[in-house]
Each structure stands twice: as C-alpha cells, then as structure tokens.
Amino acid sequence: MYSKIATTAYYLPTTTLTNQDLQAEIPALDIEKTESKLGIKQRHISAVDETALDLAVKAAEKVFTNFDRKEIDFVILCTQSPDYFLPTTACILQDRLQLCKDIGALDYNLGCSGFVYGLAMAKGLIHTQIATNVLLVTAETYSKHLHPMDRSNRSIFGDGATATVITASERNQIFEFVLGTDGSGKDKLIVPNGGMRHAKIAMPETTVDATGNVTTANHLKMIGPDVFNFTIKHIPKAVQQCLEKNNTTLEALDFIIFHQANKYMLEYLRKKIKAPETKFYIHLEDTGNTVSSTIPIALQDCLVNNRIKKGDKVLLVGFGVGLSWAATMVEI
C-alpha cells in the first residue's frame, strides 16, 4: 500500500507581533536587520490561555472542510508544548475533534524536523495497513517558552499549527527518507528546567549574554551560531543522501522546501547545495519560524500561490532541536 499527502491546512493565532511592536518592548531590536537578515516582519503569538492543542483543533477543523473526519483512523501530533505531561495531547485532540474512538493517537516530541518525521511515521502506518487515513498535526507555542526580554528568540519564533491528511494511494507519492539524530547537541536548543531532570524553579537566575539577550533556565535557550553550524554540516549531506536514495537530482526536482528557520541560514544553505533561487522556497516574513509547522505552511502557501502544482516532485527538509534532521521527497 502506498501513501500520499491528500490535503493540508494551517491556523495562526490572531494576535500578531510586528518588529515595531517588539522594538517598543525591547528597544535594542534592530528592525532593519530582523527584516533583511532573518526575513521576518511579524509573527503570530498565541493568547495567554491558548495552547498548542487549541491551535491544533483550529488547524484540523480547517482541514476537515476538505476531508471527512470520520475517515481518520490515526492521529499523530508533533508538539513540544503539550497541555499536560499526561495525558497525551493527541488523545484530547481526538475528543475535541470528535474523531472516531476506534483509532490510534499519539504525541511525539520533535521540533523543526517534526513534520518530515511525521510523514515517515504516517507512511509506515499506511504501508503496514495499520491505518488508511492519518491526521498529522504540528502545533507549537514557542512564545510561551521565551523570556520576555530575549530579543533574538522573540524576533525569530512564531506560534502556529498545521493539519495534514496522509492517505493510502495506488501509487507512491511519499518517497524515501533520510533521518538523522545527534543528541550530543542537546544543549544547543533547550529549555533546561520544567521536565523531570530539572524542575522549573520559582526565582531562576537571569543571564544576559554579550549582546543583551536575557534568559533563565526556565526559558528556551538557543546557541544560534552552533545550530547554524549543525545545519551547514549535516543538511547539505542529508540532501545529497536523499537525492541518491530517491534516484533523482536537484535539477529533476520541481521545488525545494526547507524548514523556514531564518532567511540568512536558508540563503546560505541554498548556496551550499547549489539550488537555484527559482525553486528554493524562502518566505517567513509574516509568520516567523513556526518550528514543526513551517514546512506544511510553506506547502499550503505554495499550492495556493501556484508555486507548486499537482504532479510536482518536492524535496522537504526539516532540521533543528535534538539535534534532529529529516529529508524526503513527495509528489504533490
């Protein structure tokens, strides 16, 4: 049994945070550089009482305008902002969406590589005939992990959720995968406190880096240059491996969608893999980096804007926290 992406949709919180808004809170923010280098003008931010699950419900309701929810027989939810340690957020999602009860549901904790990993799991479930119609949801509220005075990360990350239905298909439209993991880089992007290793503490020590970014061990910490190094070391190699595994070339691909981390990183990665600008997607000015949601948001936007069309072969590459990476090729 083969599989394909049947339909996708996304939801972004209604509140936006523009660069001007952020500068009003943190005057040191360089608006010009945020736009020209990061490629971000605004990001959407969830309300205080709005969780990743709430965003997931809204994204899924949108996708169900194109697909009968009663046909879903497995739900996979990618998030690092679950409602609870337990129960599983995907189980609550099953109830909120009033999906059938004789279905599977699970969460998995990944960030920017999460959508491609989700495709790999959905493909596996379908090919082994465990499921026929998989709802793959990515939902993230990184804004809630950030210190209010963390200029760098608040300028990069935005909240959002996506819902994608992967269905059984007569022909193969989700091709071979390359997956990678390097847990030695766990400290490069981490929220140190709040799990079982280190509990969240009431009055954490505040640290200020050389450029004025503020964080605590209760908040997300990212060593941006080292994450950048990780991507330039592993991603061009993963792209090459993925092309070889799928017996294709960059030239033969119709389009390339990388995780939309930031414009600077994407432009450098594009140069390193020698991909033409015309088929390499860079667009995050309205959303920022929405973590596991950037690739499906890009897919949906490209379909709506006719940058990709039915039959196109598209390379999808996710990379980030873990450290973790994943690449595959899909036919739209």
Added chain:
Amino acid sequence: MMTTDRFLVIIREDLELDPNEFIHIDTEFASLSVYDSMSKLFLITLADEHFDVTLEASQIDTLTTIRSFMELIGVEKFELETVAK
C-alpha cells in the same frame, strides 16, 4: 592562501561595515561600528565559505582582534608574513 588585504575586504563586506570605516588586522571586533550576535554568525559563515573551517560559537566569543580571527582560522591559510606577530 588569502592575502590580508583580501581578507579585510571580505570582513568589511560580510560584516556590512561602513565603507569609510578603517580596519586593519589589529582592529578589535568590539570597536567596530557594527558587532552584534548576527556579526558572529557572519564570521562563522565567512570561515566556512572561504576556508572550509567550522568555528563554534564559544570560539567566536573569544575573539579579540581580526588577527585573532585569522589565527583561529589557521595562519597557514594566510600569507604568513602579514599575520605573524
């Protein structure tokens, strides 16, 4: 091997310094008109793109002068007489 003059031109371009800003190999990064977290990323990119050298964020944090950056990249990649102290 890269000449010091060429290296200074690349630094000026990549860090997007004011065209009139005078720099030499003993210029302190901290004294530049623009040197922020993004500049550190630019230096990592520069080392990778032109020298195929990977530098960690912690190494970039130790930089003082442009000369120290050249030493981190590897003096053998430059014209030695201009880099040697």
